[in-house]
Amino acid sequence: MAHDGSFLQYRSGNSPLHKLDPLTKLAGMLAFSFLAFGTYIAWMQSLVTLVVLLIAFIFGRFRVRDLIAATWFFGIACVGFIVIQSFTLPSSGPVLFRLFGHSFTTNTTGYAYAVGLRIYTIYLVSIIFIRTTSPRDLAVSITEGLKVPYRIAYSFFVAMRMIPLMQEEMAVIRAAQQVRGMGRRKGIRGQLQNLRQLMLPLLVRSMREAGTLVHSMESRAFGAFPTRTFTDVNRMKTKGKAITLALLALVVVWYVLVGLNIIHTQYIQ
Amino acid sequence: MTTITTHYTSTQPIVELDRVSFSYLGSDREVLQNVSLTIDSGDFVLVLGSSGSGKSTFAMLLNGLIPHSIPGQLDGTVKIDGLLTMKTPVHELATRVGMVFQDPDAQIVNVLVQDEINFGMENLRWDENVIKMKAKQAMSQLGIEHLVGRNVMSLSGGQKQKVVLASVLALEPKILVLDEPTANLDPLGTKEVFDVIGHLNHEHNITVVLIENRVDELVDLVNRVVLLENGTISLNGPPGEVYRKLRGRTGLWLPQVTEMAMRYSSETLQLPMTVQEGCDFLVNGINHLQWQLKPEIDQQASILKTSEPLLEVKNLQFQYHIKLPLVLKKISFKIESGGIVAIVGQNGSGKTTLARLLVRILNPPVGTVFLNTQDIRHLSVKDVSSQIGYVFQNPDHQFVSDTVYDELAYSLRIHGFSEAEVEEKTREMILRMDLQGKEQTSPFSLSVGERRRLSVGTMLILNQKLVILDEPTIGLDPSHSHALMALLAQLAKEFGHTMLLITHDMRLVADWTSHTIVLNQGEILFDGETREVFQDSMLLREAHLTEPPIAKVVHRLRYIVPDFPHDIVSLAQLERIMPLNVQSMYERRTDYGS
Amino acid sequence: MNIILIYGAVLVVGAILVGIAKVMNRGIKFAKFSLMEIVIMAILGVVNGVLGTPNAMFGRFLMTFTGSYGFLAFAAITGFFYIAGPLAGYIVRKPGAATMAETINGVAQVLSGNPNGAMVLGAGFLQGLMSDIGYSFFGYRNWGIVPIIVSGALAPLLQEAPEVYFFGVGNMGWGYNILATVIRMISGALYALVLVKPIGDGLAKAGVFKGTELEAAVMKQSKPKAGVM
Known part of the structure; x- marks a missing residue:
C-alpha cells in the first residue's frame, strides 16, 4: 500500500x-x-x-x-x-x-x-x-540537546507520525474523486483547484483527528510541567x-x- | 436479574456534577444545560445520546479537559473524587480519571507500544524505574505483555485500544471515561475491548463511564444508564428503568431482547434484557398461550431467481504487489438485481479491496468482473462510475464542491446533462435525501448523518443500478442509522437499485439484508441467505462474527421448544411467525423471567 | 561578485521590513500557543512539506531540462512551498505561527527527501518569518484578503538568497534575479489568495477548530443554524 x-x-x-x-x-x-x-x-x-x-x-x-x-x-x-x-x-x-x-x-x-x-x-x-x-529519538534529542520546548518537538514528531496515514488518506481521496468522475485539471489555475480539492478534505480529516489527539495527550498530562521524563533515550x-x-x-x-x-x-x- | 445493587448500596459519590452548563468559546449555544449527576464508586455507567446531544462534551468535563484545555463558558461545579476540577491542575486529574476516545489511530501518540504506555507517566515526570514497573503492571492487567516492542501501526484495532487503555491505566485512575471506544472496531475487537473494561470494573473496582451506541453487548455489565438529550440529562437510573421509559421512542438504544418484549407486552414491569431473560420471556409466552406457531412463508426465494445476474465475479484473485500475500483468493459470486446484499468479515478479510476492484479504483484482471454480463475491464472508468456508485467509509473524502447543491449536481454536469435537467434531478435528490434548506451549505459543515445522506445521494444521482456502501452506519446513532437503512431499503424497492453493504453490524445485516457473503482471509466462507449465516456456529467462529441477540434467544429456545423455527434472526421474522396480536395474551401474565 | 551584492541587497530589504514591523508592533505581547495550535501548525507544516516534495522534484526536472529558464518557470509554482505560513497565521492568529509552521515545513521536507536537502531548513524559517512580518504590518488584527496576499507575497523575499547560490543563477545578473523574485512573490500572493481563506474558513466551518479564534470569527459570520454539530 x-x-x-x-x-x-x-x-x-x-x-x-x-x-x-x-x-x-x-x-x-x-x-x-x-x-x-x-x-x-x-x-x-x-x-x-x-x-x-x-x-x-x-x-x-x-x-x-x-x-x-x-x-x-x-x-x-x-x-x-x-x-x-x-x-x-x-x-x-x-x-x-x-x-x-x-x-x-x-x-x-x-x-x-x-x-x-x-x-x-x-x-x-x-x-x-x-x-x-x-x-521519537529525534524529537527527544532536539528537546534535550537543542533545548527545543518539548511540546513543539513532540507535536512535530506526532505530525510526522501521521504522514503514512495521510498518504493513505490522499490515495483514498484521489480514488474517491476519481469515482466521482473528477479528472485532473491542467495549467496553474487547474493545478490550484486540484490542490484545493485535495487539501481541504485531507486537512478536515487530519484536523478532526488532531482534535482527538490533543485531547488524548492533554488528558494524559502532556504539557502539565515544563519538563518531562524520557525513558530509553539514546543520548x-x-x-x-x-x-x-x-x-x-x-x-x-x-x-x-x-x-x-x-x-x-x-x-x- | 443481573446485579443492580451497586447503585442502591451507595458507597460514596466519585463524580458529582452540580448544575453544570457549558458553551464553547465564540458560541452562544449551551452544549450542556444545567446537568446534575452523581456517580458512585464502582458503578458501570452507560451514557446514551445522539450526535449533538453533548455527550462528548460531557466526557471532557469529567477529566478536566473542560475548562483547562478547552476554552468556553462553564457554570456550575464538577467534583471528581472530592476535588473541584476547576481548581485542580490537569496532572492531578490525570491520575484520577483516564480517558479513551473513539479512533485508536487518532489518539495514539507514539510509534512503539511501550512508548505509548509510558507516555502519561513521562508527562508526570515519574522516575524511570517506576515508569517501567507500572507499565509492566498495566500491560499484565490487560494481557498485552506480548505486544512489547511492536509498532502500533501493525496492531489490530482491538489491540490498539487495549494499548491506549494500558497507557491510561498505568496512571492508576479511579475512573475510566470511554467515548465510543469500539465505534471503529470489528466485532472481535469490540468484544475484546468490552471484556477488558468489564474485567477492570469487576476485578479492580474501577468506575466506568462508557459512552456507547451499542447496548446489546453491554447488558451484562452496565448497572446504570444515563440518557443525554439536547445537553440535558433526560433519563438516569438502573438499565431496566431507563429502557422502560424509552418505550415508544423510535430507533433508540434498546437491547434487542428488550425491544422484542416491548412489542409483545405493554406491561411496564421488569423487562428482559439478556439472552437468557429473553428466552424465558418467549418460553413463558408460548407455554402459557399454548399458541400455534404459524409456518413462515418463505419470502426470500428471490435469490434463487434464474435471470442474468447484475454483477458476476469469476475466480477473482488479487494482490497489491507481487511480493505481498494474496488479498483475494479466486473468489466467485453472483449478485442479482434489486435488494440489499451484505458483505461481512473481519478487518483485513479483503472486503474493501473487493469493493474497490468492483468500481475499478483498483483494476481487476480481465475476465473476472462482469457487470450485466459485460467485462468491466472493457468499460471506461467513467462508464463504470455511471453504473456503479461507491460510498466511501468517510464521506469527507468524496466531497469536491463548495455547496450541497453543486455536490449533487457535480456528476450530472460531468456527464453532460443540460442545466435544466441538472436542476430537476438535483432538486429531486435533495428532497429524497432530506437535505432541504441546506442547498448552499458547505458539505463539510453538515452533521454526520447529513454528510452520509449527501454522499449516498451523490452516488445515486446518475441512477446507478448498483451502489456499494462501505460501513455507511459508522458514526451514526441508532435513529440515523435506522433512517439510512430504511431509505436504502426503500430505494431498492421503489427504484430497483441494488445495494452492496459492507458492514460489521450484524444486527443490521440480519434486519435489512436477504443475501450475505462472508469473507475471511481473502476467501468466501459463505454465500447465501442471510438467515443461514447465523445457524452455522463453526462459520461464525471462524469469521469472528457474532449473531444478533434474537438469534441467540431462538437458539437457546430450541432446547426447550424443539419445534420452534430455528432460523429466526430478526424481530421482523419473529413477528411473521408470532404475530403482534398475541400481545394481549402476554398482558395477562407478568411473572415470566427467573 | 554579483552574488554577494544580491545577498547584501536582500539582507538590507529584510532588515528594513523587520524594523518597520517591529516599530509598528511595539508593545505587542507574544501569547503562548495552546497544544492544539501547535499541533495545527505542525500538521500544516508537515502536509505542506509532504505535498511540497513532489513539487520540488518537479522543479528539479524543470531546471534540469530547461536550464536557467527552468528557474523562472519553477518560480511560478513556488507559491505552494510558502502556503503553510500564511495559512497557519490566518488560522492561529498569533505572532510566530507562520514562522513555526514554515520551519516545520522545512524540517518535514528534509526528512521526506527534498532534493534541496538541508538548505530547505533555513529556507523554511526565512519564508515563515517573512509571512509573519506580512501579518504584523496589520497588527495581527486585520484578517481580510489584503494581509493574506501580503503575507504570501513576502514569503520568498529572504529565502531567495540561499536559493540563488544553490542553483547557481547568481551570475545571471540583476535583471534576471529581480524578475525571478517578482515571479515568486506573485506566485506566493496567488497561492495565498486562492488557498488560504477558502481552506481556513472551510476547516473552521467543518468544526475542527473548536475554541480557536478563527472558528469563533467564522461562526459569528455564518447563520446560527450552520453551527449545529
Missing part, C-alpha cells in the same frame, strides 16, 4: 548508525551537506559522495538494492542535469571530447558533473539520516561528542583551506 517505500520513512535496524545518537547524526548530515556544498570540482565532489556511500554501506548496513531503490529517481534526474548543463553552459578549459558537434571541455563538464553529483549527495545524506533515526555519549567535534573540525578546515585558496573548489575561469 501507500506506505511501502513510496515515502521515506525510518526503518528499524541494529546498525552502528542506528545506535548512534540522533544529534551526532544530525551533525553528520549537516557536515556532509556543507562539504558537498563547497565543491564545484569533479574529483572532490566524487570523494565526498564516495565517503557518504561508504558510511551508508559500512556503518548503516544499507543494502545496495535498497539504496538504489531509494535514490534511482534522483540519480536519473542528476544525470539529466549533468548532460543538459554540459550542453548549455559556456565552454572553458581543454576539450575532453566532441559529440553532436559540441565540444565538451574539462571545466564545464566537470562543473556540471560536480553540481549534479552534489544534488545527489545531499539527497543521499538525508536518506541515510531518515532511514536510521527514529522520529549523546563520548563517542558521539568525538565524532561531532571531528566533523566540525573537518568542515572548518575544509572551508579555511578553500578560503585561503590552498585547495580550489571551483574551476578557475
